[in-house]
Amino acid sequence: MRKVAMFIAFQDFRDEEYLEPKKILEAEGIKVDTVSTAKGKARGKFGAIANVDKIIAEINPSDYDALCLVGGAGCLEHLDNGLVYDIFRQAFNENKLIGSICISPVILARAGILKGKKATVWPDGADELKAGGAIYTGADIEMDGKIITANGPSPAKKYAQKLVRELGE
Numbered sequence: 001m002r003k004v005a006m007f008i009a010f011q012d013f014r015d016e017e018y019l020e021p022k023k024i025l026e027a028e029g030i031k032v033d034t035v036s037t038a039k040g041k042a043r044g045k046f047g048a049i050a051n052v053d054k055i056i057a058e059i060n061p062s063d064y065d066a067l068c069l070v071g072g073a074g075c076l077e078h079l080d081n082g083l084v085y086d087i088f089r090q091a092f093n094e095n096k097l098i099g100s101i102c103i104s105p106v107i108l109a110r111a112g113i114l115k116g117k118k119a120t121v122w123p124d125g126a127d128e129l130k131a132g133g134a135i136y137t138g139a140d141i142e143m144d145g146k147i148i149t150a151n152g153p154s155p156a157k158k159y160a161q162k163l164v165r166e167l168g169e
Contacts, residue, residue, distance in 0.1 A: 001029065001030070001031050002029070002030045002031065002065045002066075002167050003030070003031045003032075003033065003063065003064045003065055003066075004025055004030055004031070004032050004033070004064060004065060004066045004067070004068060004163070004167070005032075005033045005035050005054075005059055005061075005064045005066075005067045005068070006018065006021070006022060006032055006033070006034055006035065006068045006070060007035045007036070007056070007067070007068065007069050007070060007079055007084065007104075008034060008035070008036050008042055008050060008052075008070045008072075008079075009036065009037075009042070009070070009072055009073075009074030009075050009077065009078035009079060010036045010037050010038050010040075010042045010043075010052070010074070010078055011042070011043055011074045011077075011078070012043070012044070012045045012072050012073040012074030012075075012077075013042060013043075013044050013045065013048075013050070013070050013071075013072040013074055013075065014044065014045055014070060014071045014072030014073075014075075014101075014102055014153055015044035015045060015046045015047070015048035015072075016153045016156050017070045017071050017072065017101045017102055017152075017153050017156050018034075018044065018048070018050060018070045019044075019048055020156040020157050020160055021068065021070075021099075021101075021156060021159060021160035021163065022034075023160075024157065024160035024161060024163075024164060025160060025163065025164060025167075028164050028167075028168075030065075030164070030167060033053040033054055033059075033064075034050050034051060034052050034053045034054075035052070035053065035054050035055070035056055035058075035059055036050075036052045036055065036056070036078070037055065037056060037078050037079075038052065038055060039052050039053075039054075039055060040052055044072065045072050045073055045074075056079075056083055056084060056087070057083065059087055061087055061088075061090045061091035061094055061096055062090075062094060064091070064096065065096065065097060065167055066096060066097035066098065066099060066163060066166075066167060067087065067088060067091045067096060067097075067098055067099070068098070068099035068100065068101075068163070069084075069088075069099070069100040069101070069104035069105075069107055069108070070101060070102075070104060071100075071101050071102020071103045071104045071122065071152070071153075072102060072103075075102070075103055075104050075107070076103060076106060076107070079104070079107055080106070080107050080110065084107060084111070085107070085110065085111035085112075086111075088107070088108060088111050088113060089111055089112065089113060092113040092146075092147075095146055096146065097146050097148070097163070097166050097167060098113070098146060098147045098148070099147075099148045099149075099150075099159065099163050100147070100148070100149050100150075101149070101150040101151075101152070101153075101155075101156065101159055102121070102122045102150070102151070102152045102153065103121060103122045103124060103125050104121075105119050105120070105121040105125060105129060105134075105149045106121060106125040106128040106129065106132075108132075108147070108149075109125075109128055109129045109131065109132025109133070109134055110128070110132060112132065112133075113147070114129060114132050114133060114134035114147070115132065115133035115134070116133060116134075116135070117134055117135065117144040117145065117147055118134070118135045118137050118142050118143075118144040119134040119135065119136060119137065119142050119144065119147065119149040120136065120137050120138060120139045120140070120141065120142040120149045120150065120151045121136070121149060121151055122151055122152050123138075123151070126138070138151070139151070140154065140155040140158065141155050141158055141159055141162060143162065143166075146166075148162050148163060148166065
């Protein structure tokens with residue numbers, strides 16, 4: 001069974017950027033582990049509740065086919081740290097599929113894995129992507145190598161469908 005780790009902020013993740021991809025991935029028979037800074041019930045910006053399966057320190061990228069970052073107001077506050085950078089660098093080095101939506105591509109840029117890669121982000125993060133060496137495109141969805149980025153909640157469904165297609169190959 002294919003497995004995806006979806007990283008969310010424990011508070012203020014963007015509801016539809018988590019719920020829509022999770023639903024689409026699971027409908028395709030893909031196991032989704034929800035990952036955050038604490039176990040329990042994480043709360044989205046608009047009140048969605050997510051059961052956290054694992055804390056960040058429990059994640060070994062080798063155990064997953066893809067790792068994804070969910071955006072939202074709490075993303076940079078809760079997930080922008082050295083441990084998350086290390087996990088995503090390892091995933092990148094292992095040629096795992098990496099997904100990142102909304103403002104969360106800023107974390108990938110800060111981790112140093114967007115250097116020379118085409119990527120998109122919520123408009124507020126464009127300068128951060130450029131500072132991290134990314135080629136910012138401003139597109140709804142961008143894919144470069146094994147990294148898929150999306151610029152916000154609007155393309156969440158298309159982003160999830162792209163993840164499914166890439167996981168199927």
